[in-house]
Amino acid sequence: MTATRPDRPLLVRTPGQAGDPVVLVHPGAIPVSHYRELAEGVDPLRGLVIVDLEQMPAYFEAALTRRVTTTIDEMAADVARALRELPVSGRNWVLAGWSFGGTICHALLGLLDEDELPQRVLVLDALAPVPEFTARDGELDPVQVLGWFAxxxxxxxxxxxxVPPERLHGREFEPALAEVLDAAVAGGALLPGTTTAGLRKVFTTYRDGLLRNNHLVLGHSPKWTDLPMVVLRPERGLVDRPGALGWDQVAESPKVLRCPGDHYTMLRDPAAIRCFAEISA
Known part of the structure; x- marks a missing residue:
């Protein structure tokens, strides 16, 4: 299958002043428009610049073809080149990354010159690229992924x-998928008449994006950073484990903060946005 993308820029500037920006790395799955409320909540003297990773053809196509032809370091190098055109040199800017975008943020730090480095790094419910959070056999638990998919x-x-995660835990995949379908129809997320076969196709596409990211992490060797880092975790994140989601293994004493929402709604929840704005101010 051949995938194509419209000719769109890697960096998306949201309305705001031309001050020191907050640069947020977005890994895709949901549209950039999902950040509208977040952009409005950021200090207007800064403004939000979104790095849309899905505008990188090799990254986007890998989820559809199941053939990964790029690396995390190559992707970070492309982001570094784009940021130099902002520019970021000598500016008091903030780097952020949601989900897999946090891994690209971390790799980017090793490619920037001293005067280009951000003031601090903020990762939003992002799992660190460390063995604890990487599927070594290249497979992901389909029922756990189903909870994320919901x-x-x-x-x-x-x-x-x-569909609370505890209701899915230990279930066989097909009955669990049927429960997600029923809940999605009842909650207005899917139309009545949607079939499990149709939903299974959507799930497979979603899972393939995660497998692509996992494949990229398997081939990556993260470097240590001393830059200040904050890990922002929602009430219902990707994993239910205490701590810094592995970032303490690749960064100096990251600070962990909690906010309302889940992995996705944290980008739009007003209280979570206020928390993000305070950290990035």
Whole structure:
């Protein structure tokens, strides 16, 4: 299957002043428009610049062809070149990354010159590129992914998909998928009449994006950073484990803060946005 993307820029500037920006790395799955409220909540003297990774053809195509032809360091190098055109040299800017975007943020730090480095780094419910959070055999637990997929459906389609992770734990995949379908229809995220076969196709596409990211992490060797880092974790994130989601293994004493929402709604929840704005001010 051949994938194509419109000719769009890697960097998306949101309305705001031309001051020292907050640069946020977006890994895709949901549209850039999902950050509208976040952009409005950032200090207007800064403004938000979004790095849309899906505008990198090799990254975007890998999720559809299941053939990865790029690396995390190559992607970070492309981001570094784009940021130099802002520019970021000598500026008091902030670097942020949501989900897999946090891994690209971290790799980027090793490619910037001293005068180009951000004031601090903020990762939003991002798992560090360390063995603890990487599937070494290249496979992901489909039922665990289904819990993430339920959150994604609600964010992507609107409505709610009320399926707590504990209800899915230990279930066989097909009955669990059927429960997600019922909850999505009841919550208005899917139309009545949607079939499990149709939903399974959407799930497979979603999972393939995660497998691509996992493949990229398997081939990556993260470097240590001393830059100040904040890990912002929502009430319902990707994993239910205490701590810094592995970032303490690749960064000096990252600070962990909590905010409302789940992996996706944290980008739009007013209280979570206020928390992000305070950290990035």
């Amino acid at each position: 959150m994604y459906l609600a964010a992507k389609r609107g409505g709610t998909v009320d």
